[in-house]
Amino acid sequence: xxxxxxxxxxxxxxxxxxxxxxxxxxxxxxxxxxxxxxxxxxxxxxxxxxxxxxxxxxxxxxxxxxxxxxxxxxxxxxxxxxxxxxxxxxxxxxxxxxxxxxxxxxxxxx
Amino acid sequence: xxxxxxxxxxxxxxxxxxxxxxxxxxxxxxxxxxxxxxxxxxxxxxxxxxxxxxxxxxxxxxxxxxxxxxxxxxxxxxxxxxxxxxxxxxxxxxxxxxxxxxxxxxxxxxxxxx
Numbered sequence: 001x002x003x004x005x006x007x008x009x010x011x012x013x014x015x016x017x018x019x020x021x022x023x024x025x026x027x028x029x030x031x032x033x034x035x036x037x038x039x040x041x042x043x044x045x046x047x048x049x050x051x052x053x054x055x056x057x058x059x060x061x062x063x064x065x066x067x068x069x070x071x072x073x074x075x076x077x078x079x080x081x082x083x084x085x086x087x088x089x090x091x092x093x094x095x096x097x098x099x100x101x102x103x104x105x106x107x108x109x110x
Numbered sequence: 111x112x113x114x115x116x117x118x119x120x121x122x123x124x125x126x127x128x129x130x131x132x133x134x135x136x137x138x139x140x141x142x143x144x145x146x147x148x149x150x151x152x153x154x155x156x157x158x159x160x161x162x163x164x165x166x167x168x169x170x171x172x173x174x175x176x177x178x179x180x181x182x183x184x185x186x187x188x189x190x191x192x193x194x195x196x197x198x199x200x201x202x203x204x205x206x207x208x209x210x211x212x213x214x215x216x217x218x219x220x221x222x223x224x
Binding site for chain 1: 142144152153154156159203211212213214215216217218
């Protein structure tokens with residue numbers, strides 16, 4: 001089955017800096033890669049996603065890149081703000097279900 | 111995004127009792143719903159895939175007789191934790207599939223078994 005690795009597990013940046021979270025996947029048939037943000041005690045929220053026929057997608061301060069050959073994808077957050085602090089999960093889907101990475105706890109300090 | 115509700119939001123029960131959790135898609139029909147369990151500071155672990163009108167598909171290591179899933183309509187799936195024990199205490203989250211790919215999560219149910 002699909003195996004998704006996510007790094008780093010924790011990330012601390014200063015407000016205004018950029019944050020990058022990287023994920024790799026094992027199943028070359030995976031074709032959908034969403035990113036979720038989860039605040040403490042709350043549900044994961046879909047923040048951006050990318051499909052395998054696209055290399056990059058951007059939505060304001062958030063961007064995701066995908067390298068199908070290398071089987072890795074990354075989340076980029078620019079001009080970070082304290083409210084970006086949360087746990088971020090990447091996921092990959094090849095069949096019917098999403099396989100999640102272990103999460104990255106992002107802390108943005110003022 | 112689409113709205114998914116979950117009820118109850120938290121429950122405390124005695125060991126040996128059964129607990130039912132409901133997951134509803136409020137503004138779309140979901141042929142497929144998913145049930146996850148999340149322990150503190152850990153990732154989402156898929157327990158089972160719930161398909162409307164058919165039996166659920168359970169992930170390896172998940173006891174289907176302990177975690178009963180019913181998906182009787184296109185907007186409702188239920189998870190029943192039977193004979194709950196303290197080790198079943200966790201955060202249970204459902205998600206509903208709106209399109210072939212996009213999933214939206216419910217707010218989760220925090221279960222504490224004493």
